[in-house]
Amino acid sequence: MGQSNEKFYCECRSKKDKNKNGGQTKKLLMKSSEYLYNPRVCKGLAVSTREREEMELRGILPPAVRCRNLQVKAVIQNLDRFEENLSKYIYLRNLQDFDEELFYKVMMEHTEKLMPIVYTPTVGLACIKYSTIFHRPRGIFLTVHDGGRIHHILGNWPERNVKAIVVTDGERILGLGDLGANGMGIPVGKLALYTALAGIPPELTLPVTIDFGTNNQKLIEDPFYIGLRQKRVKGPEYNDLMDEFMEAVVQRYGRSCLIQFEDFGNHNAFRLLEKYKPNYCTFNDDIQGTASVAVAGILASLKITGLKLAQNIFLFQGAGEAALGTANLLVMAMEQDGVQSEEAMKKIWLIDSKGLIVKNRPTGGITEHKARFAKDYQNLTSLEEIVKSIKPTVLIGASAQRGVFTENVLQTMANNHKQPVIFALSNPTDKAECTASDAYIHTEGRCVFASGSPFEPVTINEKTHYPGQGNNAYIFPGVAFAIMACGVHYVSDEVFLVSAKALADQVRKEHLAEGRVYPPLKKIHDVSFNIAIKLTQYFYAEDFATRRPEPHDKIAFLRSKQYNYARPLSIKLGRHPY
Structure with a gap:
């Protein structure tokens, strides 16, 4: 087997020769100690008796063999x-x-x-x-x-x-x-x-x-x-x-x-x-990924409220990366619905640490990115006053200010609208603008709620509400997978609107009936793959993909790129067909 008791060989065909009869095999040399401490190849007690003999691991591992x-x-x-x-x-x-x-x-x-x-x-x-x-x-x-x-x-x-x-x-x-x-x-x-x-x-x-x-x-x-x-x-x-x-x-x-x-x-x-x-080939998940998952939740909420996107008034508590990214993607979404950019921006209001973002604000602090959404309006600093004044249909928290969506704020949202949309997206949980329980209780169970971190279901008047988790994890894995598989060099903003729509499309009637605006977390593998399919179609249609020829069966193409547990050692050690 080799020159020392510490070594074993694993045979594999090179990529060049794998489809040729009689092709030469390559031998990968590895010490048994390297096997045991290499997490990429080590499988603990799942090593079979035969493998233990071949690798000279007998006595190093206890005799039991455990299946995965x-x-x-x-x-x-x-x-x-x-x-x-x-x-x-x-x-x-x-x-x-x-x-x-x-x-x-x-x-x-x-x-x-x-x-x-x-x-x-x-x-x-x-x-x-x-x-x-x-x-x-x-x-x-x-x-x-x-x-x-x-x-x-x-x-x-x-x-x-x-x-x-x-x-x-x-x-x-x-x-x-x-x-x-x-x-x-x-x-x-x-x-x-x-x-x-x-x-x-x-x-x-x-x-x-x-x-x-x-x-x-x-x-x-x-x-x-x-x-x-x-x-x-x-x-x-x-x-x-x-x-x-x-x-x-x-x-x-x-x-x-x-x-x-x-x-x-x-x-x-x-x-x-x-x-x-x-x-x-780059994107910022805090700006674009957060925007995509937030817009997906908003698009899904329309199936509950019955409103069109441009019929809503959006108020953001926070004017940082997440809020501005979401605001800009909302404008893009409304533009695709035929709304002029200026009209779309009128629907969006933002609050930062100095209050409502309005033109000529005496306290200043309005950066170029915020100025796009500044309004000719009175200078207000209290969230409760702002909610009463502009009557938003959608209230989005991206401020990391715990509890800023107070009882009065939530009740005002419920007084203004039959089914207010309330997203408390800040992470971790102790930074959320309100809890799911607070949102449902103070709106009499009428709100459409989502949060960045998970909350337990809430039962009000014998109806159980399952809060959706507006987590970037619904977006960035599928986006990254499609980008990598297709060999994309440039990531456009539209990628995240395509992803948002693909995510919203996967919210079924039974999910909406439970109050969810995102698919259950147990479905997230399918969600990620379906987003990757939509993006792969988009990348080839818009000529962003560099991997040629274009695969006819894109599902099979993506499946061939995925990780699995039964991979040959040659792939585990880095010789992957990407």
């Missing part, structure tokens, strides 16, 4: 023993570091149970505690001191065929603010959902955190903090490093490598998107 299904049951039983979700998060992260396929099998089969742990709301707490719970590196940590070496450092990542990167600078993690290098929990969590929800092979993905320092003094003083202990760098030094990073990604991984931006501060998020969108 039994391993899944063991994982769930262990998870249920933990009382705290953070402990469950740590357990799942350790599982991912030991047996990647088992981790994703568990995630795919128990998505509804595990998404609140791997993603919102628990990922927020995990980011706060990231330095303390840090165990094994996952992803690339770049710093402001790495200028001139980014291309080289990316080369330290063991995978060479990276097709998607999720990157953050940690300045605005969810509604938690500046968490610096601790923000790595977001790219790690997002990319886990790439695979668990859309079937993107994990070896094609790379989490990245760019550490420019932090203005969070508690982190700087924390002895366990894993990031740079300095104030954030701004200006030319920041810009130059971002430029170098983007260029290095293309040089290292190619023009079609997707770069998804996450949780950058508002002042950087918009300008970086505008700067890089024309020349890179």
Whole structure:
């Protein structure tokens, strides 16, 4: 078998020879110790007796052989023993570091149970505690001191065929603010959902955190903090490093490598998107992904309220990335319905920290992106007064201000309209503008409600309402999958309106009857795949796809690109047909 007891061989045909009779085989050499500690190939007790002999693992593993299904049951039983979700998060992260396929099998089969742990709301707490719970590196940590070496450092990542990167600078993690290098929990969590929800092979993905320092003094003083202990760098030094990073990604991984931006501060998020969108395969999930899922919920709500999109008045509590992204996508949606841009913008009102965004506001603070929606109106600062004055049909929270949708605000919405639409989209749960219970109780069960993080069903007058979760996870995995599969180089804004409509179309009558404006979470795998189908059709129709020839059977095409558990070792080790 080899020159030492530590080694075993695995035979596989090269891609060049796999379809030729008598083609030469290649041998992949791996130490048994490397097998046991390589999460991409290790499968623990699922290794068969024969494989144990071939790999010389006899005696290293205990004699029992467990099938994958039994391993899944063991994982769930262990998870249920933990009382705290953070402990469950740590357990799942350790599982991912030991047996990647088992981790994703568990995630795919128990998505509804595990998404609140791997993603919102628990990922927020995990980011706060990231330095303390840090165990094994996952992803690339770049710093402001790495200028001139980014291309080289990316080369330290063991995978060479990276097709998607999720990157953050940690300045605005969810509604938690500046968490610096601790923000790595977001790219790690997002990319886990790439695979668990859309079937993107994990070896094609790379989490990245760019550490420019932090203005969070508690982190700087924390002895366990894993990031740079300095104030954030701004200006030319920041810009130059971002430029170098983007260029290095293309040089290292190619023009079609997707770069998804996450949780950058508002002042950087918009300008970086505008700067890089024309020349890179990139999108900002906080701006465009949030907008897509919010607009999808609004489109679905029309099936309940009976109104047309342009018959609504939209009021946003918040005027940051999520609110402005949603507002702009709503304008695009109304334009496609035949409404003039100026008329569409009249339907949209925004509130920031200084009050209603109106022209000539004495307190100022109206940036270029906000000014587009500024109105000739009186200067109001109280949300309750604003709701009474402009009578919105749709109230959207994207402010991370807990409880700002007060009893009076909710009752006013109910007094103004028979079925008010109320979206409390801020994450994590303790940053939500109101709870599902508050929304339903104070509107007498008449509102159409959705939130960013999950809430339990609410029963009022013997009717049970199931609050929809307006989570970006409904959008970004399917979007990323289609972009990667089609070899897209440019991600247009229309991608997110196509996705929003595709998501809204999957809300069935039975879902609407329960008060949902999103499909149940247990359907999210199908949702992601169906969004990918619609986008694949769009990319080829609009000539954005570079993979040729155009596949006749796009469903089969996408299926051939998905992750599965029975992959040959050659694929597990990075030789994937993307």
